[in-house]
Amino acid sequence: MAERRTLSFATLDRVMPDVDRLLEGHETVGNWSLGQICNHLAGAIAGSVEGFPFHAPWIFRKTLGAVSRRRVFKTGRMATGIPLPARYSPKPDLDPRAEAEALRATLRFYAGFQEPLALHPVFGRLTRDEWNQLHAIHCAHHLSFVLPRPSVRLDQAKEAGLDVDPGVV
Numbered sequence: 001m002a003e004r005r006t007l008s009f010a011t012l013d014r015v016m017p018d019v020d021r022l023l024e025g026h027e028t029v030g031n032w033s034l035g036q037i038c039n040h041l042a043g044a045i046a047g048s049v050e051g052f053p054f055h056a057p058w059i060f061r062k063t064l065g066a067v068s069r070r071r072v073f074k075t076g077r078m079a080t081g082i083p084l085p086a087r088y089s090p091k092p093d094l095d096p097r098a099e100a101e102a103l104r105a106t107l108r109f110y111a112g113f114q115e116p117l118a119l120h121p122v123f124g125r126l127t128r129d130e131w132n133q134l135h136a137i138h139c140a141h142h143l144s145f146v147l148p149r150p151s152v153r154l155d156q157a158k159e160a161g162l163d164v165d166p167g168v169v
Contacts, residue, residue, distance in 0.1 A: 002029050007144040008076060009136040012107055015041075015143070019100050022146050030145030035094030037142045042099070042106040043088065044138060048131050049110055051118040054085060061124045069123040073133065078141040110135075 009015055022034055032040070056065055072078055117131050126134065 002027070002147055004029050004144045005147055007140045009140050012111070012132060012136055012139070015107065015136070015139045016100075016104050018143060019103065021148055022143070023097060023100055025149035026146050027149060028146050030142075032090065032142070032145070033092075033094065033096065034146050035096040035099040036090035036092070037146065038096065038099035038103040039090040039094050040088065041135075041139055041142060042103040043090075045103075045106045045110050045135055048117050048120070048126075048135070049113050049115075052121045053087060055119060055121045061122060065122040065124065072123075072137060073130070076137055076140075078137060080141075 007018075009018075019034075019038065026034055028034060028037075055061070068079075117126065117128060120126050120131075120134070123134075
């Protein structure tokens with residue numbers, strides 16, 4: 001099995017170009033499909049606007065939540081394999097294109113939302129900049145399990161004898 005890719009997004013504006021590239025061809029190396037990942041990310045971003053149905057107890061947010069928060073923001077990475085409550089796990093067999101469009105719409109809505117944002121269920125109160133950074137880290141975490149396949153255009157260019165950098169196509 002291939003390893004996940006190293007991925008980070010400086011801003012949320014970089015997420016959808018990556019998803020669009022993955023829609024051209026990809027393989028997943030984790031437990032979720034691209035459709036499930038897009039669905040989960042859209043739900044998390046929507047939760048930061050609409051609020052989450054669950055919050056960890058106050059004492060957890062102030063202790064382990066605070067430690068996790070510092071680690072995530074310091075490293076720019078999230079731990080893998082953290083069990084999610086069933087309500088946050090996406091259904092199987094989701095259409096990747098439809099879920100990508102839902103993620104795109106959610107990102108647009110989030111970008112235009114001017115009211116105070118909700119409490120994070122584990123990290124508590126976050127500033128807008130912290131939410132932006134956390135969403136970018138979260139998106140990179142999950143999308144790192146999706147590997148782009150070389151596009152048909154790249155294959156055709158190689159067959160034609162052209163020297164093409166796959167990172168540009």
